[in-house]
Amino acid sequence: MTNSSEDSVGTAPILGAAERELLLETWNSTDQPYPDNTCLxxxxxxxxxxxPEAIAIVHGERTITYGELNAYANQIARQLLDAGVKPGDYVMLLLDRSIDLVASEIAVLKTGAAYVPIDTNAPIDRQAYIASDCRSTVIITDNCRDIPTEFQSKTVLRVGALQMHSVDVQDHFERPMKSSFDPAYV
Incomplete structure (x- = not known):
């Protein structure tokens, strides 16, 4: 097992050199080429x-396909553009982990803006500080969340399950130009 009786058991090699290389190097070599100038x-x-018909997200009892998620994100992205969001802006996301959060993240990226996720359980003062620091003018939240008075000056876009019923999976969105070197989130 070990070369010396003074060695501790913890230093004894469990695997041979060939097995170790197979497990740690060969099987763990997962590098894949990807277009590094393409945005998320x-x-x-x-x-x-x-x-498009494959399941993209399962969250609790809800599931959504890639096609539905894309169409939902397009719908949110259009609302963001209507609210004046443009490339380089920051959009706050005050959402719990959900399908709505993922769709909103994708939507913000499609507009060329970056998203700023806000912990829904953080103290209001902390949320207000982040909002002020990033100079966001738009906040995305859900249908049932009360908006703190500190955010009253912001445009509030509410997303939720009600919008999901009107999603057209054939929907397309012409997005502003964005570079893979632009910020995605803060």
Missing amino acids: HQLFEDQVELS
């Missing part, structure tokens, strides 16, 4: 093209 939302849209 564009990679997502490539997946939508490949398998």
Whole structure:
């Protein structure tokens, strides 16, 4: 096992050199080429093209396909553009982990803006500080959340399950130009 009786059991090699290389190097070599000038939302849209009917998210009892998620994100992105969001802006997301959060993240990226996730359980003072610091003018939240008075000057976009019923999976969105070097989130 060990070369010396003075060695501790913890230093004894469990695997031979060949097995160790197989497990740690060969099987763990997962590098894949990808287009490094492509944005995350564009990679997502490539997946939508490949398998629009495949399940993208399971959250509790809800599921959504790639096609539905893309159409939902397009719907939110249009509302963001209507609210004046443009490339380079920051959009606050005051949402719990959910399908709405993922769709909102994708939507913000499609507009060329970056998203600023806000912990829904953080103290209001902390949320207000982040909002002020990032100079966001738009906040996305859900249908049942009360908006603190500190955010009253912001445009509030409410997303939720009610919008999901009107999603057209064939929906397309012409997005502003964005570079893979632009910020995605803060």
